[in-house]
Amino acid sequence: xxxxxQVRTPDNQTIEGVVxxxxxxxxxxxxxxxxxxxxxxxxxxxxxxxxxxxxxxFNRPRTKDVVAFTRQLSTLxxxxxxxxxxxxxxxxxxxxxxxxxxxxxxTDRLEGGTALSAAFGAHPKLFSQFxxxxxxxxxxxxxxxxSLDYLxxxxxxxxxxxxxxxNALAYPAFVVVAMxxxxxxMTIYVLPQxxxxxxxxxxxxxxxxxxxLIWVTNFVNNYILLVLGFIVVVTVGGWQWLKTPxxxxxxxxxxxxxxxxxxxxxxxxxxRIAENLATLVKSDIAILDALRVTSDVVDNIxxxxxxxxxEESVRGGGSISDVFRQYKKEIPTLMSSMIAIGxxxxxxxxxxxxxxxxxxxxxxxxxxxxxxxxxxxxxxILGLGVAVLVSSILLPLYSLVNVS
Numbered sequence: 362x363x364x365x366x367q368v369r370t371p372d373n374q375t376i377e378g379v380v381x382x383x384x385x386x387x388x389x390x391x392x393x394x395x396x397x398x399x400x401x402x403x404x405x406x407x408x409x410x411x412x413x414x415x416x417x418x419f420n421r422p423r424t425k426d427v428v429a430f431t432r433q434l435s436t437l438x439x440x441x442x443x444x445x446x447x448x449x450x451x452x453x454x455x456x457x458x459x460x461x462x463x464x465x466x467x468t469d470r471l472e473g474g475t476a477l478s479a480a481f482g483a484h485p486k487l488f489s490q491f492x493x494x495x496x497x498x499x500x501x502x503x504x505x506x507x508s509l510d511y512l513x514x515x516x517x518x519x520x521x522x523x524x525x526x527x528n529a530l531a532y533p534a535f536v537v538v539a540m541x542x543x544x545x546x547m548t549i550y551v552l553p554q555x556x557x558x559x560x561x562x563x564x565x566x567x568x569x570x571x572x573x574l575i576w577v578t579n580f581v582n583n584y585i586l587l588v589l590g591f592i593v594v595v596t597v598g599g600w601q602w603l604k605t606p607x608x609x610x611x612x613x614x615x616x617x618x619x620x621x622x623x624x625x626x627x628x629x630x631x632x633r634i635a636e637n638l639a640t641l642v643k644s645d646i647a648i649l650d651a652l653r654v655t656s657d658v659v660d661n662i663x664x665x666x667x668x669x670x671x672e673e674s675v676r677g678g679g680s681i682s683d684v685f686r687q688y689k690k691e692i693p694t695l696m697s698s699m700i701a702i703g704x705x706x707x708x709x710x711x712x713x714x715x716x717x718x719x720x721x722x723x724x725x726x727x728x729x730x731x732x733x734x735x736x737x738x739x740x741x742i743l744g745l746g747v748a749v750l751v752s753s754i755l756l757p758l759y760s761l762v763n764v765s
Contacts, residue, residue: 364388364404368397375400378465396473422460422487424523428516430455430464435509445472463487476500491637491658498644508644515640522629522724529732536739540746549585552578555754570753613662617691621731628724630664631696632717639713648675663691680704696720 364385367377385402392399430451437447448468455461463484470480478497481488492512499508556575567575581588602608617627634655641651649672656668671684682701685692696716703712 364402366392366397366399367401368392368399371396378469379462422457422463424516424520426455426457426460427487428513428520430460431509431516432513435506435513438506438509444477460487477505489658490654491641494641494646494650494654495644498641498646502645511640515636518721519633522721522728525725525728526625526629529728529735532732533735533739536743540743545581548578548581553582558758568753568756570749571757574750574753610662616661617663625724625727625731626661627691628720628727630659630661631692632720632724634659634664634668635696635713635717635720639710639717642710642713648681652681667691681709 365377365379366388367375369375385404388402389399392402433454434447434451437450438444442450445468448464448471452461452464452468455464467477467480467484470483471477476497478493478500481496482490482493495508495512496505499505502508552574556571556578603612617623617630637655637658638651641654642648646654652668652672652675656665656672659665659668667684667688670687671681674684675681680701682697682704685697685700686694699712699716700709703709
């Protein structure tokens with residue numbers, strides 16, 4: 362729930378804002394923790410149809426906002442600008458209103474005595490545990506600017522790879538959806554007028570493709586509401602099922618095993634695991650914490666379970682490589698062997714960096730090759746579809762012309 366507040370700050374200024382809290386008492390406690398004197402507090406009612414909520418949905422913070430903020434904050438800290446002042450400056454300069462409110466809240470918590478990492482941790486949907494851990498490490502080592510600069514580089518790399526994947530999938534998805542939409546329009550409005558000619562002519566020796574086309578057209582036109590309802594139920598039901606533990610597990614397994622795209626996703630996950638572990642270990646974060654944080658940000662249930670298994674093994678005196686070797690379908694032998702060498706030589710972070718670079722390069726190469734392969738494949742499929750459709754209509758027409 363959100364509460365709109367009016368408070369007096371320690372320097373005797375009156376400010377207004379919004380705070381998220383489960384109840385009114387928690388909201389007051391949160392404001393008192395920032396050393397505010399609460400003057401007014403009221404619960405805000407939100408409606409999904411209200412313009413503000415709609416605008417907030419479309420203007421919600423994006424990864425690029427976090428990247429720009431992190432980079433600029435690092436620059437200001439390196440210029441010896443006080444942290445709170447740097448945060449206030451960033452809140453004023455940010456164009457995204459929703460993100461500006463988040464920065465302002467982080468600043469309020471910071472001025473209330475909360476550590477910067479803990480203030481970021483209050484917004485887990487925007488700042489991951491990986492982000493918070495790196496910031497905390499920078500605070501402890503006195504290298505906050507360098508840690509933020511690395512985070513900006515990391516987020517830019519992740520955003521670039523994700524953009525490559527989305528761009529590779531966007532074109533075929535658009536073509537498939539457009540093709541289905543055109544097929545549905547033709548089935549409802551165009552084909553019935555053409556196929557009625559064959560039915561009225563009494564021709565019995567129609568090609569099998571024409572018979573199938575007539576049956577599909579009649580079925581769709583007679584049961585259009587049933588067809589549309591089935592599509593809606595399957596789409597909504599499938600989307601909701603994917604949010605369940607069983608659905609999420611199935612989808613994450615499918616992503617790394619599906620032909621053509623499976624190797625790309627697998628390389629991306631392996632690169633993410635290796636880079637996150639290398640960064641956390643290099644930041645003097647305990648290996649158990651590094652494995653736990655990486656399992657939270659890897660964004661795949663299959664690899665999350667593997668990392669949690671590795672955490673249990675290390676806690677019991679085992680090694681990461683021994684666990685990875687048990688999952689040969691998910692973890693290639695190359696990665697397990699390099700990690701084992703790193704564990705024996707005490708240079709595991711260096712080995713993880715090499716692994717990350719290798720699989721990142723491999724995934725980028727696969728994405729480029731598939732992007733160049735998709736277009737001719739789609740053109741071929743569309744050509745075959747058009748050929749079947751045209752032959753299903755023209756062949757019977759030629760037969761009628763010859764009979765007459």
